[in-house]
Amino acid sequence: MNVVDLARLQFAVTATLHFLFVALTLGLVTVVAFLQTRALRTKDPERRSLRMRQVRFWGGLYVVNYALGIISGLAQEFQFGLNWSGLSHVLGNVVGAPLAIETMVAFFLEATFLGLWAFGFGRVPPRAHLALIWGVAFTAYASTFWIMVVNGFMQRPVGYEMRDGTAHVTDWGAVVTNGATWYAIVHIAGAVTLLAGLFMTAVSAYHLRRDRDIGFFRPTLVQGSLLAGAGALVTTAAGVVHLVALDDYQPEKYAVVMGATGAELDRARDAAAAAYGTGDWLPPVWVGVASLLMLLIGLLLVVLVWVPATAVRGAPPGASLARRRFRLRLPAVLLPLGFVAMICGWLSREVGRQPWMVTGELTVREAIGDVSVGGMLASFLAFTFVLGTLAVIDWVLICHYARRGPDAGLLGDEDLFPAGPVRALD
Amino acid sequence: MDVFWYALVGLLLAGYLALESIDFGVGMLLPLAPSEAGRARVRRTIVPLFLANEVWLVAFVGLLFGALPLLEGKLLYALRLPLLALLTAWFLRDAALWFRGAHPGAAWRRTWDVVLPVSSLVLAAGWGAVLAALVRGLSTNGGGHAVLTATDLLHPFALLGGCVTVAGSLRQGALFTGRAVPGDSVHAVRLGRVRRAATPALLVLLLLTAVVGALTTGAPPAVAGVGALAAVCVLASEASLRSGRTFSALLFGAVPFLTAPLAVGAAHGTTVLATRSGAGELDLPEAIADAASLQLLAVTVLPVFLVVIPAQVWIWRVFAPTDRA
Numbered sequence: 001m002n003v004v005d006l007a008r009l010q011f012a013v014t015a016t017l018h019f020l021f022v023a024l025t026l027g028l029v030t031v032v033a034f035l036q037t038r039a040l041r042t043k044d045p046e047r048r049s050l051r052m053r054q055v056r057f058w059g060g061l062y063v064v065n066y067a068l069g070i071i072s073g074l075a076q077e078f079q080f081g082l083n084w085s086g087l088s089h090v091l092g093n094v095v096g097a098p099l100a101i102e103t104m105v106a107f108f109l110e111a112t113f114l115g116l117w118a119f120g121f122g123r124v125p126p127r128a129h130l131a132l133i134w135g136v137a138f139t140a141y142a143s144t145f146w147i148m149v150v151n152g153f154m155q156r157p158v159g160y161e162m163r164d165g166t167a168h169v170t171d172w173g174a175v176v177t178n179g180a181t182w183y184a185i186v187h188i189a190g191a192v193t194l195l196a197g198l199f200m201t202a203v204s205a206y207h208l209r210r211d212r213d214i215g216f217f218r219p220t221l222v223q224g225s226l227l228a229g230a231g232a233l234v235t236t237a238a239g240v241v242h243l244v245a246l247d248d249y250q251p252e253k254y255a256v257v258m259g260a261t262g263a264e265l266d267r268a269r270d271a272a273a274a275a276y277g278t279g280d281w282l283p284p285v286w287v288g289v290a291s292l293l294m295l296l297i298g299l300l301l302v303v304l305v306w307v308p309a310t311a312v313r314g315a316p317p318g319a320s321l322a323r324r325r326f327r328l329r330l331p332a333v334l335l336p337l338g339f340v341a342m343i344c345g346w347l348s349r350e351v352g353r354q355p356w357m358v359t360g361e362l363t364v365r366e367a368i369g370d371v372s373v374g375g376m377l378a379s380f381l382a383f384t385f386v387l388g389t390l391a392v393i394d395w396v397l398i399c400h401y402a403r404r405g406p407d408a409g410l411l412g413d414e415d416l417f418p419a420g421p422v423r424a425l426d
Numbered sequence: 427m428d429v430f431w432y433a434l435v436g437l438l439l440a441g442y443l444a445l446e447s448i449d450f451g452v453g454m455l456l457p458l459a460p461s462e463a464g465r466a467r468v469r470r471t472i473v474p475l476f477l478a479n480e481v482w483l484v485a486f487v488g489l490l491f492g493a494l495p496l497l498e499g500k501l502l503y504a505l506r507l508p509l510l511a512l513l514t515a516w517f518l519r520d521a522a523l524w525f526r527g528a529h530p531g532a533a534w535r536r537t538w539d540v541v542l543p544v545s546s547l548v549l550a551a552g553w554g555a556v557l558a559a560l561v562r563g564l565s566t567n568g569g570g571h572a573v574l575t576a577t578d579l580l581h582p583f584a585l586l587g588g589c590v591t592v593a594g595s596l597r598q599g600a601l602f603t604g605r606a607v608p609g610d611s612v613h614a615v616r617l618g619r620v621r622r623a624a625t626p627a628l629l630v631l632l633l634l635t636a637v638v639g640a641l642t643t644g645a646p647p648a649v650a651g652v653g654a655l656a657a658v659c660v661l662a663s664e665a666s667l668r669s670g671r672t673f674s675a676l677l678f679g680a681v682p683f684l685t686a687p688l689a690v691g692a693a694h695g696t697t698v699l700a701t702r703s704g705a706g707e708l709d710l711p712e713a714i715a716d717a718a719s720l721q722l723l724a725v726t727v728l729p730v731f732l733v734v735i736p737a738q739v740w741i742w743r744v745f746a747p748t749d750r751a
Contacts, residue, residue, distance in 0.1 A: 067524040070477070071517050077487055078513055081502025092495020097719040100492020103484050104727045111481035112737040116744065119474035123744050169718045369503050370569055379510050386514050390521050397528050 003376050004368050007083040010380040014079065017391050018072035019346050020339060023188075025069045026144060027196025028062040029137045031227070035059075036133055040126055053216065056121065057406040058200070059133075061398055063118045068394040070111070075383050077103065082379065084357070086367035091358060094160055094167045094175070098149040106143030110136055145185060152181025154358045155349070156249040167361065180249060183242035184349065190234030191342060194301065197228025198338045201308050202331035203402045208311070208321045209328045213405055218312055218321070225309035225331075232302045239298065239345075250359060252282050253352035257291040276360060283354045287347065294344035297337050304334060428714045431493040431723075432698060436687040438489060442482035443553060443683035447591070448676070449476045451599015453519060453546025454592075456539060458616045464607075465539060466527065471606045473523055474745040478738055480516070492723050497698050497713040504564055504572045504699065505556060508579065512552045519545035550595040551588040555579050557686045558587025558635070561693045562643050563702040572699050572706040583642050586635040587686075590656075593631055594682045597624035597660075601667070601676050606747035625664055632657045632682065644702075648692035656682035 001009075032055060039051030080087055080099070087095065116124060117132040124132065159174030160167045169175060201224035204217040246254040255268035265282070272281035311327035321328065353359060357367040401408050452472045459465040491498040502509060522542035526535060556574065562583050564572040578584060600621040607614045636653030640646035663678035694700040699708035714720070 064524075064528075067520070071520050074484065074513065074516065077484060078502065078509065080491065081487070081498050082506055082509065085499035085503045088491065088495040088499035092491070092499070093716045093719050096492040096495040096498070096715055097722045098492075100488045100490075100723055101726045103488025104492075104730050107488070108481055108485045108730060108734050109737065111484075112478045112734060112741060115474050115477045116737070116741050120744060168716050169722075172718070172722055369499070370571065371503075371506065375506060378507070382510055382514050386517050390517060393521070393525060397525065400528075 001373075003371055003373050004365050006373065006376040006380050007368055007371070008364060010083065010376070010383055011076075011079060013380075013384050014072055014075045014387060015350075016343055016346065017387055018069065018076050019342065021065055021069040021072060021391070021394070023192045023195050023342055024199060025062065025066050026140055026188075027192035027194075027231075028058060028065065028199065029133070029140055030193070031196050031200065032059045032062055033133045033137045036130055040130055050216070053406050054220065057216075058220075059118070060408075061199075061203075061402055063114075064394065064398050064401060066114065068391055071390060072387055073107075075387060083369055083371060083376065084367045085369035086362065087357060090165065090362050090367070091167050094153060094157075094169050095150045097169075098146045098153075098175075102143050102146035102150075106139045106146060110139035110143060113139065141189075144188065145181075148181045148185050148188070149176055149178070151349075152178040152184065154356075155184075155353055156180035157358055157361055162361070179245060183238060183245055187235055187238040187242055187345075190231050190236075190238055191345065192231070194228050194231030194235055194305070195338050195342065197224045197226070197231055198301075198305065198331060198335045200224025201228060201305070202335040205308055205311075205328040205331045206403065207405060209325070211320050211322050214318055214320070216406055218317070222309045222312055225306060228301070228305040228334075229309075232298070232305050236298050236302055239295075250352070253287070256283050256285060256288050257348060257352060259288045259292065281355065283352045287352045290344040290351070291348040294341045294348060297341040297344070301334060301338065301341070304330065427720070428710050429696065431489075431714065431720065432696070432710055433691070435486060435490050435493060436691055438482055438486035439687045440684045442480070442486055443591075443686055444680035445479035445482060446476075447550070447595045447598045447680060447683045448472070448602045449479055449519075449599075450546045450550040450591075451595040451597065452603055453522075453542045453599070454550065454596060455599045455603060455617065455620060456542050458613060458620070460612050460616075462535070464611075464613050465535075467606060468603055469523065469526055469542075471603060471747050475741060476520070476523055478741050480520070489723075489727065492719065492727070493715050494698065494710075494713045495715055497708055500572060500699050500708055500713075505574050508552060508556050508574055512549060512556075515545040515548035515552065519549060546595075547592065550592045554591025554686070555584040555588035557591075557690060558584045558639075560690045560700070561587075561639065561649060563694070563700045564706075566701050566703050566705040570706050572701045572708070581642070583635070583638050586631060586638055590628065590631045590635055590682065591686070593624050593628040594660075594679065597621055597628060597663075598676065598679050600624065601672060601679060602747070605672055625660065628660055628682070629657055632660070643693060645693040649689060652685045652689040652692055656685045 035051065035058060036055045039048055039055055042048040042051055077099075113132050113135040117129065117136055120129050120132065153175060156178060157167075158178050159171035160169050162168075200220050204221035204224060207213055207217045208221060243254075243257070246257065252268055252272045255265055260268060269280065269282050273279060275281075308327050308331050311321050311324040315321055355363050355365065357364045449472055452468060456465055456468050459468050487498070487502075490501070518541050522538040522545065526538040526542070529535075556579075559574055559578045559581070562578070562581065565575045565578055567573040567575075597620075600617045604614060604617045604621070607617065632653050636650045636657075639649030639653065643649050659678045659681035663675045663681075666672075666674035666678060696710040697707055698710050698713050699706075701707050715723075
C-alpha cells in the first residue's frame with residue numbers, strides 16, 4: 001500500500017465511524033427536541049412526567065451516541081491538516097471558511113449547549129432547558145449544512161476562480177446554493193430521520209416483545225415507525241432527483257453508479273479524458289454495487305418500515321403485543337439494513353468522486369501531504385484501533401442502556417441526569 | 427487586520443489550554459480520591475464541563491483553517507507525530523470521562539481510572555512541550571519543510587515547557603477539585619498537599635524556563651517577560667487563595683496557560699511558523715486567507731462569540747463546584 005491508499009483508507013474508516021454515529025445523533029436530537037416540547041406543553045402532571053421520562057430515555061441514548069460522534073469528529077477535523085495538506089494549499093480559501101464556520105458557528109455552540117442540556121435536568125429552568133435542546137438541534141443541522149457546503153464544492157466546484165495555482169471564491173452565493181450540496185442535504189435529512197425512526201422502533205419493539213413498560217413503548221413504536229416511513233419517502237425522492245442531477249455534473253460517477261458497462265462505460269471514459277486530459281478519470285466500478293445495494297435497501301425500507309406501526313392495531317391500550325412476533329421482530333432486521341444503506345450512500349458519493357479530491361481541480365494524489373509510509377501507517381493504525389475499540393464500546397453501551405429501559409439514567413449517572421417532576425410551561 | 431485574525435486564533439488556543447488545564451489536573455489527580463465514592467464525585471465535577479472546554483481546540487483548528495489555511499496545513503504537517511499522540515490521548519481521556527460510570531464492574535472502573543490520569547498527563551505534558559518547541563523554533567527537514575523532530579521535543583526548553591504545564595495543571599486540578607471536597611476529608615488534605623508542592627515547583631520551573639529560554643531562543647526578552655507575567659500571576663493566585671477567593675485563584679492560575687500561545691507570538695511576531703534555520707518559515711501575509719474568505723468569516727464567526735461566551739459563563743455558573751459544596 002502506498003501513502004495515498006493508506007491516507008484514504010484512514011479517512012474512510014474514521015469517516016464511516018463518524019457518519020454512523022452522527023447520523024443517529026442528527027435524527028435523534030430532533031426527536032428529543034419534539035418530545036421535550038410536547039412534554040412541557042402538557043398540563044396534566046402525570047402525563048407530563050411520562051413524557052419527560054421519554055425525553056430522558058431517548059435523550060440519554062442520544063448523548064451516549066453523541067460521545068462517539070464527537071470523538072470521531074475530532075479525528076476527521078485534524079485529518080485535513082495531518083494528511084491532506086494539499087487541500088489547504090490549493091483550496092484553503094474556498095473550503096477553509098465553511099469549515100471554520102462549521103466548527104465555530106455550529107460546533108462551538110453545539111457542544112456548550114449540549115453540556116448544559118444533558119446535565120441540566122432539574123438545574124436549568126424548564127423553558128431555558130427546552131431552548132437548549134432546540135439550540136443543539138439547530139446548531140447540529142447548521143454544522144451539517146456547512147460541512148455539506150464543503151462537500152458539495154468537492155463534488156461540483158462553483159463560484160471560484162484559479163489564480164496562481166490557488167482557488168479564490170468569486171461568489172459565495174453560488175457556493176452555498178450549490179445544487180450538489182442541497183440535493184445531498186435533503187437526502188441526508190431524510191436518511192437521518194429514517195434512521196432515528198428505525199432506532200426508536202427497534203428499541204420499543206424489543207421491550208414490547210417482553211411486555212415491559214407497554215405504556216411507555218407503545219407510542220414510541222408507532223411514532224418511530226411513522227417517522228421512519230416519512231424519512232424513507234424523503235430519502236428516496238431526494239435520492240432520485242440527486243441521481244438524475246449527477247448526469248449533469250459528475251457524468252463519470254453517474255455512468256458507474258448506473259452500472260454502465262462496455263461501450264457505454266468507454267464513452268464516459270473518453271468524455272472525461274476529453275475534459276480533463278489523458279488519464280482514467282472513472283471511479284472504481286464497485287461503487288456501482290454499493291449504490292445498487294443502497295437503492296435496493298431503500299426501496300425495501302420504503303415498503304417495510306410502516307409495518308411495525310400496525311402491531312398496535314386492535315389492541316386496547318396497555319394490552320400485551322408480545323404475540324405479534326413478526327411485526328415486533330422486523331425492526332431489529334431493518335435497523336442494521338438502514339446503517340448498511342447509510343454506508344453505501346456515503347461510499348457512492350465519496351468513492352464515486354475518485355480520483356478527484358475536488359472534481360476537475362485537484363486529485364487526491366495531489367492533495368496528499370508529504371508524509372512517509374511509516375508515518376501514515378502509524379496514524380492509520382492508531383486511529384483505527386483506538387476509534388474502532390471506542391466505537392464498539394459505545395455501541396455496546398447504547399444497546400445495554402436501550403435494553404435496561406427508561407430508568408437506567410445516563411451512563412449510570414442518575415444524579416447528573418435525574419428523574420423528577422418538571423413544571424409545565426404556562 | 428491580518429494580525430487580528432492571527433490573535434483571535436491564538437486566543438482560541440489560549441482558551442483551550444486555560445480551561446482544559448483544569449480537566450487535565452482533575453484527571454491526573456483522580457487517584458488521590460481514597461474511595462470509589464470520592465472518585466465518582468471527582469469525575470462528576472468535570473463531566474458537565476469538559477465538552478465545553480475541549481471544544482475551544484476544535485474551534486481553534488477550524489478558525490485556523492478558515493483564516494490562515496496555509497498555516498493549518500504546514501503546522502499540522504510539522505506537528506504530525508506529536509499531534510497523533512495528543513489526539514489519541516484526547517480520545518482516550520474523553521472515553522474515560524464518558525464511560526467510567528457506565529458500568530458498575532470494578533475491573534471496568536479500574537481500567538478507566540488508569541486511562542484517565544495517564545491520558546491527562548500525556549495531554550498536559552504534550553501541549554507544554556509542543557508550545558515550547560514552537561517558541562524555540564522548529565527544525566527543517568530534507569524537503570525544506572518545517573518539522574518538529576524528536577530532538578526538538580527532548581530539548582531542555584521543551585521538556586521544561588512540558589513540566590510547567592503539568593505542574594500548572596496539577597495546581598489547577600487541586601484547586602478545582604478542592605472546591606467540591608469536604609474540607610476535613612483525607613482527600614482534601616491530599617489535594618492541599620499537592621497544591622502546596624505544585625506552587626513552588628511551578629515558580630521554579632517558570633524561572634528555569636525563562637532562563638533556558640533566554641539562552642536558547644532567539645527572543646530572550648519576550649520569553650523572559652512572558653515567564654515573569656506567568657510567575658506573578660501564580661503568586662497572585664496564592665494570595666487570592668489565602669484570602670479565601672478560590673475562584674480568583676483559579677483565574678490567576680490559568681494565566682500561565684494563556685501566556686503559552688502568547689509566548690509563540692511574542693517570540694516570532696508575524697512569522698507564524700518559525701524555524702531555527704529560517705528555512706521553511708511561513709509569514710503572516712502569505713498564510714492569511716483571501717479577502718473574500720475573511721469577509722465571510724467576519725460576519726459569521728465574530729457574532730458567535732456574543733453567544734458562546736455567555737453560554738460558557740452559564741455552564742460554569744450551573745455546574746462548577748462552589749466552596750459550599
